[in-house]
Amino acid sequence: MTPPHRRFAVRRGGRRGGIRTKKYIGFVTSAVVVISAAGTVAVARPWPHGSVHPIPSVRYVGVHEPDAPFSYYGVSQFAQAIGMQPNLVSYYSPWQEPFQVGFPTSAAEHGALTVIQMDPTTATGTSVSLASIVAGRYDDYLRSFAEAVKAFGSRIVLSFGHEMNGNWYSWGYQHTPSSVFVAAWRYIVTLFRAVGATNVTWLWTINVMDEDVPIPIPSPEPWWPGSSYVNWVGIDGYYFDSSSVFASLFGSTIAAVRALTGDPILIAETGASPSADQPTKINDLFAGIRTYGLLGLIYFDENTQGRAWRINSPKAFAAFGQDAESWLDRKQP
Numbered sequence: 001m002t003p004p005h006r007r008f009a010v011r012r013g014g015r016r017g018g019i020r021t022k023k024y025i026g027f028v029t030s031a032v033v034v035i036s037a038a039g040t041v042a043v044a045r046p047w048p049h050g051s052v053h054p055i056p057s058v059r060y061v062g063v064h065e066p067d068a069p070f071s072y073y074g075v076s077q078f079a080q081a082i083g084m085q086p087n088l089v090s091y092y093s094p095w096q097e098p099f100q101v102g103f104p105t106s107a108a109e110h111g112a113l114t115v116i117q118m119d120p121t122t123a124t125g126t127s128v129s130l131a132s133i134v135a136g137r138y139d140d141y142l143r144s145f146a147e148a149v150k151a152f153g154s155r156i157v158l159s160f161g162h163e164m165n166g167n168w169y170s171w172g173y174q175h176t177p178s179s180v181f182v183a184a185w186r187y188i189v190t191l192f193r194a195v196g197a198t199n200v201t202w203l204w205t206i207n208v209m210d211e212d213v214p215i216p217i218p219s220p221e222p223w224w225p226g227s228s229y230v231n232w233v234g235i236d237g238y239y240f241d242s243s244s245v246f247a248s249l250f251g252s253t254i255a256a257v258r259a260l261t262g263d264p265i266l267i268a269e270t271g272a273s274p275s276a277d278q279p280t281k282i283n284d285l286f287a288g289i290r291t292y293g294l295l296g297l298i299y300f301d302e303n304t305q306g307r308a309w310r311i312n313s314p315k316a317f318a319a320f321g322q323d324a325e326s327w328l329d330r331k332q333p
Helices: 073-084 104-108 130-134 139-152 178-195 246-258 278-291 314-327
Strands: 060-064 088-093 113-118 156-160 200-207 231-235 265-270 296-300
Touching: 060 314, 073 314, 088 104, 088 296, 104 113, 130 178, 130 265, 139 156, 139 178, 156 178, 178 200, 200 265, 231 246, 246 265, 246 278, 278 296, 278 314
Parallel strands: 060 088, 060 296, 088 113, 113 156, 156 200, 200 231, 231 265, 265 296
Antiparallel strands: none
16 A cells, blocks of 8 residues: 555656655565576675775665565565675655664675665654754654664664655655755754764755656755755666666756765666666666766665566666676776
């Protein structure tokens, strides 16, 4: 069942809002065929650079699986399928859900850093007023979350109110003034810092811009909280069809971000439809992050709301594994 706040709006050249369906109210794990291009079972290799990655120059290959944060099984299956462990994993956290320490712990044991997308919507789909956050109504929840993150000790990446420049979420464009979003973002960051949760990397996550849709997705500039409140920038965008290419999908948004900040950029949520030729789009995705000098990517390996994004063929798994290995190999240009 899709929570009522998850709006669905197809957008040419970008992605539609609300493709996540089961992080908040349950999950169903789909089996992943663990086969390499040669037809043999792939063995996952550990990421060699330790259990956490505080150094900004680390390159990332990440994945989101539908059973996160309740299980690490999906990530492990994906790792076997591509022949290596991702060093970045993500999950979506509804408002007032506690910090799910088990998932980041499993991630750290596998050499991965965890990205948490915290959204101001409850597990039942009730929207939370950003003004009420700034007024201190949720300080107990936020303080408890921050203290749990601090106690965890290892680094995590935390984002709040992702894709706010789109109009499909209550905290976003046309629903909540950008100035209120900025105030809420700064308030949360300040509270975490006051608690002493200095092991947080703050990820400001936007959607790719798109002017050629009924409700244009604008530049994220009005929602920018300022350099002292952000460490990384995330950009979400999807390959819907065979005409999608990295430069046209992400290029203008990357330029808009670069006009705001020199912070590292991560493709925080992306996927390719099987009908778009997944292996080719995966190749294009990795070529794009290399060309634009980005941190890396998180692949959204889930099918939801009638859209298929899961990698579903030995050829696509092989492409992802080969590209990931090349990207993570420091000897490569």
